[in-house]
Amino acid sequence: MSNPRFSAISKIADRNPVTVKIPSERISDYFGSNVFDDESMRKFMPEDVYKSVKSSIRLGTKIDRKVADQVATSMQAWAISHNATHFTHWFQPLTGATAEKHDSFFTIFPNTKGIENFIGDSLVQQEPDASSLPSGGIRNTFEARGYTAWDPSSPAFIMEIGSGKTLCIPTIYVSYTGESLDFKAPLLKSQNALDEAATEVVKFFDKNVNYVVPTLGWEQEYFLVDLDLYFNRPDLVLTGRCLLGNTPAKNQQLEDHYFGSIPERAFNFMVDFEKESHKLGIPVRTRHNEVAPGQFECAPIFEEVNLAVDHNQLIMDLMDRVARKHKLKVLLHEKPFASLNGSGKHNNWSLMTDAGKNLLAPGTTPKNNLSFLTFFVNTIAAVNNNADLLRASIASAGNDHRLGANEAPPAIISIYIGEHLTALLEEIEERVKKGPINEMEKQELKLDIHNKIPDLLLDNSDRNRTSPFAFTGNKFEFRAVGSTLNCAGPMTVLNTIMADQLKKFKAEVDNLISEGEKKDGAILRVLRRNISESKRILFEGDNYSESWAKEAEKRGLSNLKNTPDALALSLEQVNIDVFTRNKVLTEKEIHSRVEIQMEQYAKKIQIESRVIGDLAVNHIIPAAINYQNKLIVNANGLKNLGFKNAEIETQLNLLKRIQHLIESLRKDVVLMVEARKKANEIEDSAKRAKNYATKVKPTFDSIRYSVDKLERYIEDESWPMPKYRELLFIR
Ligand code: ADP
Ligand code: MG
Numbered sequence: 001m002s003n004p005r006f007s008a009i010s011k012i013a014d015r016n017p018v019t020v021k022i023p024s025e026r027i028s029d030y031f032g033s034n035v036f037d038d039e040s041m042r043k044f045m046p047e048d049v050y051k052s053v054k055s056s057i058r059l060g061t062k063i064d065r066k067v068a069d070q071v072a073t074s075m076q077a078w079a080i081s082h083n084a085t086h087f088t089h090w091f092q093p094l095t096g097a098t099a100e101k102h103d104s105f106f107t108i109f110p111n112t113k114g115i116e117n118f119i120g121d122s123l124v125q126q127e128p129d130a131s132s133l134p135s136g137g138i139r140n141t142f143e144a145r146g147y148t149a150w151d152p153s154s155p156a157f158i159m160e161i162g163s164g165k166t167l168c169i170p171t172i173y174v175s176y177t178g179e180s181l182d183f184k185a186p187l188l189k190s191q192n193a194l195d196e197a198a199t200e201v202v203k204f205f206d207k208n209v210n211y212v213v214p215t216l217g218w219e220q221e222y223f224l225v226d227l228d229l230y231f232n233r234p235d236l237v238l239t240g241r242c243l244l245g246n247t248p249a250k251n252q253q254l255e256d257h258y259f260g261s262i263p264e265r266a267f268n269f270m271v272d273f274e275k276e277s278h279k280l281g282i283p284v285r286t287r288h289n290e291v292a293p294g295q296f297e298c299a300p301i302f303e304e305v306n307l308a309v310d311h312n313q314l315i316m317d318l319m320d321r322v323a324r325k326h327k328l329k330v331l332l333h334e335k336p337f338a339s340l341n342g343s344g345k346h347n348n349w350s351l352m353t354d355a356g357k358n359l360l361a362p363g364t365t366p367k368n369n370l371s372f373l374t375f376f377v378n379t380i381a382a383v384n385n386n387a388d389l390l391r392a393s394i395a396s397a398g399n400d401h402r403l404g405a406n407e408a409p410p411a412i413i414s415i416y417i418g419e420h421l422t423a424l425l426e427e428i429e430e431r432v433k434k435g436p437i438n439e440m441e442k443q444e445l446k447l448d449i450h451n452k453i454p455d456l457l458l459d460n461s462d463r464n465r466t467s468p469f470a471f472t473g474n475k476f477e478f479r480a481v482g483s484t485l486n487c488a489g490p491m492t493v494l495n496t497i498m499a500d501q502l503k504k505f506k507a508e509v510d511n512l513i514s515e516g517e518k519k520d521g522a523i524l525r526v527l528r529r530n531i532s533e534s535k536r537i538l539f540e541g542d543n544y545s546e547s548w549a550k551e552a553e554k555r556g557l558s559n560l561k562n563t564p565d566a567l568a569l570s571l572e573q574v575n576i577d578v579f580t581r582n583k584v585l586t587e588k589e590i591h592s593r594v595e596i597q598m599e600q601y602a603k604k605i606q607i608e609s610r611v612i613g614d615l616a617v618n619h620i621i622p623a624a625i626n627y628q629n630k631l632i633v634n635a636n637g638l639k640n641l642g643f644k645n646a647e648i649e650t651q652l653n654l655l656k657r658i659q660h661l662i663e664s665l666r667k668d669v670v671l672m673v674e675a676r677k678k679a680n681e682i683e684d685s686a687k688r689a690k691n692y693a694t695k696v697k698p699t700f701d702s703i704r705y706s707v708d709k710l711e712r713y714i715e716d717e718s719w720p721m722p723k724y725r726e727l728l729f730i731r
Helices: 038-044 047-059 065-081 120-124 184-202 227-231 234-239 264-279 305-325 366-385 387-393 419-431 439-461 488-514 519-537 546-554 563-569 573-581 587-640 645-680 685-696 699-713 724-728
Strands: 086-091 099-104 146-150 157-161 164-175 212-226 284-289 295-300 328-331 345-353 469-471 476-478
Touching: 038 047, 038 065, 047 065, 065 120, 065 164, 086 146, 099 164, 120 146, 164 184, 184 212, 184 305, 184 345, 184 366, 184 488, 212 227, 212 264, 212 305, 212 488, 212 724, 227 234, 227 328, 227 724, 234 587, 264 284, 264 295, 264 305, 264 328, 295 305, 305 328, 305 488, 345 488, 366 387, 366 419, 366 439, 366 488, 366 519, 387 488, 387 563, 387 573, 419 439, 419 519, 439 519, 488 519, 488 573, 563 587, 563 685, 573 587, 587 645, 587 685, 587 699, 645 685, 645 699
Parallel strands: 086 164
Antiparallel strands: 086 099, 146 164, 157 164, 212 295, 212 328, 212 345, 284 295, 345 476, 469 476
């Protein structure tokens, strides 16, 4: 029998029905009803204010104070019409979570009874007392001021929690001296850089394009566990992952969970959080079971990167809140259960013009396809030239468990483009000459490229699941992103390196044109060079194989298996220069960010280490001793009845084995604590993080080994924590 504390789980009564109220079953009837979107703006704003805000959003220009006051008044009127009482600047500090501080609209002016009031100042800028948020040394505590500033490009929304409604205003977060302290400010800058660069290049093919935006469609993986069981696992509560525990006999080996029918309890939860998401204008569309038992995925229709990032942050928050109503806990950690699949967050990325044309979609005319090839090859070149930056953008303590384990993309960044595109690039490399190309050759080539495109589309079905960065027909899919990460990190890097690459490309093509070469010939020649130089990053084979690690090393590709190593590379001058020359981050900002991440990494491992020590010493060893006592009583009883030692070998052997494990466990915990002490003495944050990765973290393995063995020896009833078996199969 299971421990009575856990056996009452998943009773039918816990299968909470769908609770979120909606006005109609048709999503289109209430989609975005809690968003101050275009329709609400038109309704609540005077015409001239609306126009002025719209143009500021488009051009990224500052909204002047008078307009801001009017916007604030309209926004308040809208929010109050939805029964909101409070407002907050909603921002994304470098903690990884979102931050908010609520103020009521209600104020009392001298000699008045009090009214609802919201002025432009409160909309445009706030000064949260955020001295406890990470700043990596930019903001020392006595100059603790950081400002949140309204980001009009992401619409305000109303968050409903219980019966309370709060107007949330998306903002960026900067220091008193103007440095970015969050994920959003650099992201917006990277979008600008990319817009400028891509618009220039797209004009080679279409003079009518006014601007280009990057698009993002994320896929969020997660686990669901019973909330009561969750609270009985201190490791899950404090670190988000199981630091101990055996794989159950049946796990994912039958592959029966992936795309299987969704358990009712999970389904009801999904329906609820999707309804909440739809009210907030988050276009969630896909839901399905993932590979591991208890693992699921949701994905929206893609949006402009900035908005998609906000929506992903928002949905992670929403999922957690809604899950509680269903007595469930959402685990977003990259690796909650050792030996089962971890969770990722694929980032599907592309570029779109103001006319809605996808620049990474193969076209229907030869001209369109030269445009497609241009953006396609430049993405490959950007990744090849900046693979280390991409790797650093997904580095985290949690993601270290996935990258390099044989179920997720490896830590080596490479690109999969499929058989047909590989052949096409090879052909271009062969046929385009180093010197000028004549008109006939050029036309022939363009037509040939065009004729090959229908074949390329066939590759769509033939995807290489092991690749960290794959072309999937009309977008690139960055698969190595961790499930908890803010997409803004990797998206900022991808936008920036693409901007950088496109600027170089444009300059080179212009240069050839100025030397007398015709435009298309010049484009083809620069593409050819980029193809030749970027070949090492293309890989079609099995990314999990050992031979690839060896091959990658020969090709000079990095294989950075832990976070401190990956982060350290962002501080190399060539990498710093990419950010500074595109005006996305300053050198000081980069240093402070790396500092924060190194600190966070060390702290996370430190917490895990403390928890694993506590579990071993205060939970597992006492349980083992109790069980030993039972065995001793039993053995003595049998002896008193006249049994010889040879006849009670089962008990005696078990006692010995348990004793041996208790002893190794105790010794291993001492070794771990010593390693931690040494690490803590290191002043330099990068060196401390590295020490935590290489000296502290490895000590967890032997502790876990002993505990997991004990789990197999000790009677089920006395095991002090829910087992994987109980956690994983929600019914
Ligand atoms: P799969 O799991 O096979 O990769 P999904 O349907 O789960 O496919 O996810 C595809 C994702 O790609 C969705 O999030 C979708 O919004 C996104 N996507 C599709 N087209 C684009 C695009 N042009 N730009 C960015 N993301 C896109
Ligand atoms: Mg996918």
